[in-house]
Amino acid sequence: MSLDAIRMIYTAEEEARQEKKRMRQKAAEAIEAVERAGRNAVEAALSRAESEIADLTRTADHKAAEEATQLASSTANKQAALRARAEARYDKAARFILERIVNT
16 A cells, blocks of 8 residues: 555544544534533423422412401301390290299
């Protein structure tokens, strides 16, 4: 083989090694970029989830407070109705007892 042919082969091999090195570097950079994008996507999803949980918690707390207020109001109304009936029956019972005492 001539010296020129050997040099051409050596040059071609060196160029191939350099190209492989560039491709490996490019692949590593692409992997790093994809991993970074994945981490960013996960962080964004986590942030959205935390925000949504906070919103749902506020909504649930508000609804629970409204229901507690309604329940308290309903209970107060029932209590007043029961008290009114009890007082009406109290008067009736007192008259009945008084009649029994007087008639005895």
